[in-house]
Amino acid sequence: MSFCGFSTPASKRYQQRVLVTVLIYLVVVLAAAWTVKHTHVHGWVLYAIAVMPALPVLAMLGVMGVYLQEEKDEYLRLVTMRSLLAGSAVLLAILMVNDFLRSFSGSAALPPFTSWVLFFVTFGVAQAVQTVRDRVRDDA
């Protein structure tokens, strides 16, 4: 398995680190949800528990930054940066439009988790589109 067709040492380390952060995220988010539902925490403890699931997601962004630093292949770095740019652009555009809608027309805020899910989905789609576009034929 490779990171969207990449098989460099840096991309392999990236995949391993992402897998670790995803597993940590799943454990933390389930633990946080269980704690909030079955206990009566409040005050700063509740805030701390609420923030905990965000930490592995923030770590995932850090993992992407480390990948960009470690990747020696300049073209693969460019592909990843384009994907990050696409994800950031979609995220900012949707948040901005939603902010104006909320300010001027009283529209509701986006549902929780929409922003970062959109970011990661757009990042993945951009990565996949570029990989398919640059696919190398076996006889090349």
Next chain:
Amino acid sequence: MRNRLRELRAERGWSQADLAEKLEVSRQSVNAIETGKYDPSLPLAFKIARLFGKMIDNVFDDGEESGV
């Protein structure tokens, strides 16, 4: 920028994977450079030219005439 990468590679009977291995880059990079989707950095362009034993302007052509 046009380049003669595919032609030079074919002369030596190398696949894109062979060339990628010699240049220590990915196949995607070689493919993107060959098809003109990506212009390599100066260090990589020099590395490619050295590998083929050519001057850099014998491998890459920006379509501009020399002013000298």
